Amino acid sequence: MIRPLLSTALAAGAAAVAPWEPPAGPPCVDCPNIVLMFTDDQDFIIGGWDKMDQTKKNIQQAGLLATEWRIHTPVCAPSRSELMSGRYLHSINSHQITPPNKMSSGGVKHVDLGGKVFPYHFATRLRSEKGYITGLFGKCMNNGCQNHDDKEDSNRTANLHQMGAFDRWFEGIGYVDTTFYDNKAEGCKWPWDSKKCNTETHSGGKWAGKGDGYDTSTIGNMTVEWIHEVANKGRPFFAYVAPHAPHAPATPAPWYEHDEFCNSIESPRTPNWNYSGVNRTKKCHSEPPFGPPPTGDKPVFWLDGADFHELVSCFEYYDHKMAKQVDALAQNRCKTLYSVDDLYQGILNALDETNTLNNTYVLVTSDHGYNLGQHMLPSNKFLLYEHSLRIPMIFMGPGIAKNTTTDLLATQVDLAPTILGFAGIDTPTYMDGKSIVSNIVTDLSAAPRSVVDHAARYPAVSRSSIFVEFYNQGPMGSDPQPLDDWSNTYIGLTYNGALGKYKFGIFDPYGPQTNFTTPYMYEMFDLNTDPYELHNIY
Secondary structure (H helix, E strand, C coil): CCCCCCCCCCCCCCCCCCCCCCCCCCCCCCCCCEEEEECCCCCCCCCCCCCCCHHHHHHCCCCCCCCCECCCCCCCHHHHHHHHHHCCCHHEECCCCCCCCCHHHHCCCCCCCHHHHHCCCHHHHHHHHHCEEEEECCCCCCCCCCCCCCCCCCCCCCCHCEEEEEEEEEEEECCEECEECCCCCCCCCCEEEEEEEEECCCCCCCCCCCCCHHHHHHHHHHHHHHHHCCCCCCEEEEEEEECCEECCCCCCCCHCCCHHHHHHHCCCCCCCCCCCCCCCCCCCCCCCCCCCCCCCCCCCCEEEEEEEECCHHHHCCCCCHHHHHHHHHHHHHHHHHHHHHHHHHHHHHHHCCCCCCHHHHEEEECCCCCCCEEEECCCCCCCHHHHHHHEEEEECCCCCCEEEEEEEEEEEHHHHHHHHHEEEEEEECCCCCCCCCCHCCCHHCCCCCCCCHHHHCCCCCCCCEEEEECCCCCCCCCCCCCEECCCCCCCEEEEEEEEEEEEEEECCCCCHHHCCCCCCEEEEECCCCCCCCCCCCC
């Protein structure tokens, strides 16, 4: 089995730190540059892609849109961990049981960052095997990719900063007044763990001219500056660009705050908006009525005969005030995405200015979809349904046909092996995802040698189904009702094949402990006749 490219001490998450930065490998002379740009909570089908005008014109129309791309786990930390490692949630999960008695924000306690994620980051292989110069700009992980201070956090010793994944770090989460982890800050030295490695942004302050303190713009400008610095220096480069937008609170830039279009929109009033079926749960429960975890002691199947699991079925219908709150969130999300669109265009311009665009693969995506009143949830993700799972996914670069689409079923778990494939690196045996390079690069005469060689070893992928899994984060919010609860632990499939197009989910409150062998209900939808998932036909 291929091992992660780290010392035993680092791979085990031990306190020992290498005395110097892990060196990069010999530079690949026939590898492309790679730019991965992805947002936080940007959906594909309820408005999140609508106003990305520059991106649609200059990247989507110059590349390929994957129309059936979904997320494997619709919550922040597991999703990003799956992208980094190319592994499914059950392959990287921690010992956290469900339902947890404490809230695990962003699902971070459901993943073993130090043991099963960070040592397997695909960027480490790009850097160590092919000599890529690598840079991360923006969000890396909930609470950051450094040691965590929470003594109860099983990930407290996980520190990606010291594992040789990135040469350049400019890491931060927010919109304004953010402290970024900056390994080029004055006085910051290896092992990059002192307070001197922090840079603050303030509106009108030291970062004026680099976004004027608005973090999406700052991230973009720092990335552009870095591309100009590293381009054409004898090493291919990889940029990992991750703004926080349009994640709540969805704070817009001052110059977009009063945008007339965004201020005029509502959350899309799709048929599943403010909808929870005909048969609803008669009595709602703050804890599973089947007994305490790990496995419960009072099995109850199909509680109250409801059409949907309890998180959806118990939500009160919206009144006018609640609807307006959801609309206000939709408006602010719209405004924040203008800045993301500007960021992406700025990076595209930098690639053009450095004459590297024709030898660069550009990927645009998101970490999951969203809810804006669909299936009752007024915000966030977490659900089995299409608005939570479907995300934008664009590929542009040499050998990819312009203004084309693919209906290949795929998820973010496939991105790590695909990015490695662009660099000619074989898919490691520990990855669950598949390289889809041969599916998207159709003109090999225009592709770099590394891609041609990889395509010869990895034929196009064919699938009729993809897998989804989600573990409840614990009691989350109560105003007006929880956004996640014990009933929302599930595994499922999206099927698109000879028999039709279907979504199927198994809901088991104790799923990670029981391997989903004690389900309390099932949900199934015919996506051809019921694309809004209104009628549970199981």
